[in-house]
Amino acid sequence: MILFIISSCQNERAKQSDPITLSGEITGLELDAIVLKTDPRFYWYDQETTEKTINLGQDQSFTDTLDIPEGYYEMTIGDRRMKLFLKQGYDLNFLMEEGSVTFSGKGEKENTYIKEREALIAKVGGKNFYQYFSNLPEEEFLAHAGSLENERLNLINNHGEIDEDLRKTELAWAKVEKAHKFHNYSFTREKVDPLYVPSPSYPEPLEELDVNDEIYLNVSLFPVFLYSYFGNIASKANLEEWEYILNDSFPVTNEKIREEVFFTTAKFSMNRFRKLDEFYSRSQEFLRNEAYKKEITALYLDLKELETGSEAPAFELKNMEGELIALNDFRGNLIYLDFWASWCKPCLDDLPEFKKLQEKFKSEEIKFVSIGMESKKRNLLKIIKNYQLKNIHLFDPEQEQDLKRNYSINGIPRYVLIDREGKIIDHNAKRPSNPELVSQLQKLLN
Numbered sequence: 001m002i003l004f005i006i007s008s009c010q011n012e013r014a015k016q017s018d019p020i021t022l023s024g025e026i027t028g029l030e031l032d033a034i035v036l037k038t039d040p041r042f043y044w045y046d047q048e049t050t051e052k053t054i055n056l057g058q059d060q061s062f063t064d065t066l067d068i069p070e071g072y073y074e075m076t077i078g079d080r081r082m083k084l085f086l087k088q089g090y091d092l093n094f095l096m097e098e099g100s101v102t103f104s105g106k107g108e109k110e111n112t113y114i115k116e117r118e119a120l121i122a123k124v125g126g127k128n129f130y131q132y133f134s135n136l137p138e139e140e141f142l143a144h145a146g147s148l149e150n151e152r153l154n155l156i157n158n159h160g161e162i163d164e165d166l167r168k169t170e171l172a173w174a175k176v177e178k179a180h181k182f183h184n185y186s187f188t189r190e191k192v193d194p195l196y197v198p199s200p201s202y203p204e205p206l207e208e209l210d211v212n213d214e215i216y217l218n219v220s221l222f223p224v225f226l227y228s229y230f231g232n233i234a235s236k237a238n239l240e241e242w243e244y245i246l247n248d249s250f251p252v253t254n255e256k257i258r259e260e261v262f263f264t265t266a267k268f269s270m271n272r273f274r275k276l277d278e279f280y281s282r283s284q285e286f287l288r289n290e291a292y293k294k295e296i297t298a299l300y301l302d303l304k305e306l307e308t309g310s311e312a313p314a315f316e317l318k319n320m321e322g323e324l325i326a327l328n329d330f331r332g333n334l335i336y337l338d339f340w341a342s343w344c345k346p347c348l349d350d351l352p353e354f355k356k357l358q359e360k361f362k363s364e365e366i367k368f369v370s371i372g373m374e375s376k377k378r379n380l381l382k383i384i385k386n387y388q389l390k391n392i393h394l395f396d397p398e399q400e401q402d403l404k405r406n407y408s409i410n411g412i413p414r415y416v417l418i419d420r421e422g423k424i425i426d427h428n429a430k431r432p433s434n435p436e437l438v439s440q441l442q443k444l445l446n
Contacts, residue, residue, distance in 0.1 A: 019065045026060040028098075029078050034062070039072035039083060044169070045217035045256075047071035070165075072114075083118050085110045085166055110166055113159040117170070120155055124148060131345050133181065134188040138199060141185050149178045169218040176216060179205040180225045187232070191349060205229060212254040223264040226252065231265065241265045242279050246286060255288075263292045270299050271306075271408055271428050302408040306427035312418045313406035317371065317396040320381060325394055328422065334366040334444055335418040336429065338391075339409055341372065342379035347413040351387050354432040358391050364445050365420070367392060373400055373412065419444070 026034075037051035050068045073084040082101065086092070090107035103111045126132050128148060133141050152174040156167060183205040189196045206229070209216070216222040227241070230251075234244035244250060245262045252258045266283065273279050280300045287293050305313075312335075316326040327335070338354065340347035358368050368391035372380040377395055384393055403409070407416060407427070417429040417440075425444070430437040 019067050021063070021065050025062075026056065026077070029060070031056055031060065031078055035076040036084075037074055037076075039074045041220065042072040042083070042173075043220055044069075044071040045214075045260075083114050085114050085163075087163060087166075109159060110162045113155070113162050113166075113170075116155060116159075117152075120151060124151075128177075128181075130181075130184040130188045133185060134192050138185075138189070138196075138202065141189075142203070145178055145181050145185075148181075149174055152177070168215050172213075172215050172219050173221070175208055176219045176222050176225055179207075179209055180221060183225065183229050211252050212257060214254060214256060217256060217260065223257075223260040224268075226257075226261045227264045227268060230261070231269070240273055240275060240279070241269055242273065242282070243275075246282060259287060259289060259292070262286065263289070263296070266296055266299070268411055270296075271303060271410065271414075276300070276303060299408065299410075302405070303427070306408060306424055308424055308426065310424045312416070312422050312424050315399065315403060315406070317394040317399055317403075320377070320384075320393050320395060325392070327418075330367045330369070331422055332365065332420050334364075334420060334441065335416075336366060336368050336441075337407075337416040337418065338368065338370040338432075339373055339407070339412050339414040339416075340370060341412055342375040342383055344412050348383070350413065350432045351383070351389070354391075355387060355389060357432045357438070358389075360438065361441060361445075364441075366441065366445065369394065371395070371403070373404075373409075 033053050033055045035051065035053050038047060038049050047069050050066075050073070052064070052066055052068075054062050054064045056062045068086065070087045071085070073086055075082045075084060077096070080096075082096075084092075085107070087107065087110075091105045092103065092107035092111060093105040094101055094103045094111065101115055103115075121128075127144070133144055136144060153171070156170050156174070160167075182203050186198055186202065186205075211226065230244060231241045234241045237244065239247070242262065242265060245252075245258065245265060250258070252261060262283070266279075270276070270279070280296070283296050284293060287296065312327060314327050316324050319325050354368075361368075370389070370391055370393050372393065372395040375395075380393070380395060383389075407414070413431065415429040415431060416427050417425040419425050430440065
């Protein structure tokens with residue numbers, strides 16, 4: 001396969017007379033189109049979401065023009081995804097032949113770096129995630145984290161002539177990823193070793209980060225990291241996360257960054273807020289971004305429909321045998337819904353306790369219903385078999401988006417408790433590992 005592309009790229013601040021021109025020719029493949037879109041993982045703070053389908057002619061050639069902002073992009077060519085960095089004034093050419101890519105023209109150095117960055121990410125693989133490094137003793141973990149950071153920094157430094165904005169952003173990514181690992185390890189290690197206590201010399205995750213430096217806004221992981229980090233502090237202070245962010249003592253004083261952390265926190269944790277109405281009122285006063293206000297309003301209205309006493313959203317989903325099962329089929333029983341995925345470690349961590357819970361209440365009028373999401377059926381079945389789970393298992397990918405919207409699911413695991421009449425008791429119910437759940441169920445069953 002050979003692909004030639006020529007592009008002249010501009011960002012949203014460039015003149016309208018200088019659009020991007022993409023043209024090329026593909027051999028060795030029969031495609032109707034290729035797709036250029038904003039990279040879903042690496043994207044800049046002010047990078048508007050872009051998705052452009054570029055149609056191919058019968059001879060597999062194409063040409064197109066468009067205006068897009070500076071930033072990270074992903075091009076889909078058949079079953080291959082290629083990462084790109086595009087900026088105003090680039091005249092980028094690349095050749096893809098039998099899976100090998102070479103760049104030339106303005107933007108060559110930047111995109112050669114991006115290609116090598118992606119190769120490094122692929123080489124490291126799962127060793128960059130807590131599912132791997134939480135199994136390491138502290139000393140080994142710190143050496144591992146340092147090694148990963150050095151590889152990333154060496155790669156950036158070996159491409160010292162790349163665009164300065166890109167270079168600063170990539171250095172920021174390396175720092176945030178290391179801080180995120182330090183933060184995750186400090187509490188996920190306890191799941192592996194309950195006796196683990198961080199050593200006196202264990203690094204402070206924020207030690208090398210200036211949380212008010214706007215360069216970190218171009219790191220999409222940054223607000224997620226701060227949400228998790230400061231969420232732990234808020235919990236210890238007996239505050240909801242949003243309350244801490246709006247507190248005068250909150251360490252982030254930069255208005256843009258503070259707003260990003262607030263919005264990210266709302267997306268991930270809004271379904272747990274007990275002071276939901278107060279949060280919503282304060283959010284509309286605090287947020288300046290109108291799109292964020294609109295999204296928060298939509299989430300708020302969805303959650304209001306899940307308040308205690310509200311009718312649980314109806315569903316009809318396939319079980320593992322392909323039979324349709326409706327929520328209404330369980331009427332007359334308490335219902336404990338478990339939204340989970342095969343790849344979700346917190347979901348899997350709770351399975352032993354979930355199994356004990358089912359055994360304890362096997363003779364009672366309660367139905368334990370697990371709904372697999374964002375997974376492959378064979379992976380779910382393997383886990384169900386390994387843990388010998390006897391509860392009801394549903395899996396219906398075609399209904400997944402409606403289910404997420406109706407139950408306002410922005411993260412898993414998620415548990416929902418429903419009464420005998422089909423009304424919500426708690427749309428964010430206690431986890432199986434929470435000892436208070438047993439006493440709650442016993443009271444409801446009596």
